[in-house]
Amino acid sequence: MRSSDLPAAKTEFKEWLNLGDMKIQLDRRAEWNQIYAECWRQMRDFLFDPHMHGVDWPAVRAKYSVLLPFVNTRADLTYVIER
Numbered sequence: 001m002r003s004s005d006l007p008a009a010k011t012e013f014k015e016w017l018n019l020g021d022m023k024i025q026l027d028r029r030a031e032w033n034q035i036y037a038e039c040w041r042q043m044r045d046f047l048f049d050p051h052m053h054g055v056d057w058p059a060v061r062a063k064y065s066v067l068l069p070f071v072n073t074r075a076d077l078t079y080v081i082e083r
Contacts, residue, residue, distance in 0.1 A: 032077045033068055037061075039081045 044057040067080045 029068075029071075032071050032074070035077060036065065036068060036081065 040057070040061045044061075064080055064083060071077045071080060
């Protein structure tokens with residue numbers, strides 16, 4: 001295994017990156033759809049409940065995904081996911 005020498009001297013920053021005018025664009029609807037899909041996958045792949053054997057997971061996803069167009073806040077999305 002090869003080791004690397006780290007600089008012993010203090011690092012000095014001579015210029016700072018000005019982020020004062022930085023702008024970002026968010027597509028919250030796309031983000032919420034992705035969060036919903038990831039949560040569904042987690043439940044499908046890792047949820048264990050002896051009473052949930054044989055659940056039609058694609059049907060569960062379809063049943064609740066019809067609510068996604070009505071999600072207006074992250075709290076709304078949490079409500080849908082918890083159902």
